[in-house]
Amino acid sequence: MRYWNTHLRSIRPYIPGEQPLDRKFIKLNTNENPFPPSPKVRKAMKKAVNSNLRLYPDPTCRVLRETISKHFQLNPENVFIGNGSDEVLAFSFLCFFEPTEQILFPDITYSFYPVYAELYNLPYSSVPLNSSFEIIPEDYLLRNGGVVIPNPNAPTSIGLPSKEIEKIVLIDEAYFDFGGDSCVPLTDWR
Ligand SMILES: Cc1ncc(COP(=O)(O)O)c(C=O)c1O
Structure with a gap:
């Protein structure tokens, strides 16, 4: 905080809701899901964690934007990834x-x-x-x-x-x- 500029110091920060560490409850207000990811999702994620992680990603996220736009019947230009x-x-x-x-x-x-x-x-x-x-x-x-x-x-x-x-x-x-x-x-x- 010592190094923050004066403007930043004057701002009252956003305080997120409590996120219990015991992981016993599903918090609907943080969009948590009572169901685990499907085995297909887990398999796809594991497959994506490969040696290509050493490479810089596509800054336009083209493949992801195309996949999302197809699902929502939009054009890829209508999808922004963050x-x-x-x-x-x-x-x-x-x-x-x-x-x-x-x-x-x-x-x-x-x-x-x-x-x-x-x-x-x-x-x-x-x-x-x-x-x-x-x-x-x-x-x-x-x-x-x-x-x-x-x-x-x-x-x-x-x-x-x-x-x-x-x-x-x-x-x-x-x-x-x-x-x-x-x-x-x-x-x-x-
Ligand atoms: C209305 C609303 N928009 C956005 C967010 C932030 O979502 P994310 O966790 O995807 O950044 C929240 C989180 O509480 C929210 O309540």
Whole structure:
């Protein structure tokens, strides 16, 4: 910390939820799965751990992007690979948000959003949920430098249909596998 710059020192860090070390419980809020990986997955991973690990990887992750895009019926250009969604979110904040306007996110949501906003010097404002803890898309139709919401929202778990959120810019689908309406088709803008 002694070597951190003054800006970094002023930021209140994101504190992840407790990750018990005894490994006895399945934590659905970290997307843990009650079922182990299929033997086919384990076999494929073991096969990939070979002497090629000494080589630098393809920086465009072409094979992985092609495989994912085939599965989700997208074009490979619509797929971005990162080290978990936090890294993809960090790049997205840097790339899509305009520092001249305040960015918007719900007042109960993933607590990393304000930390990234502060880290990247983006002014921000949080928009209240309604009394049923729902996001009201119309509340975001203000002048803004970008909007980010998780769908379904975390930790409320309440989702919105993609029709209602087409006007909202950045959708974080970290918990989509538990259910909801994916906005992935919106990435095909051509
Ligand atoms: C809404 C939301 N998005 C993203 C993440 C981060 O996911 P990852 O572990 O893939 O970086 C979390 C983790 O808690 C989350 O709650």
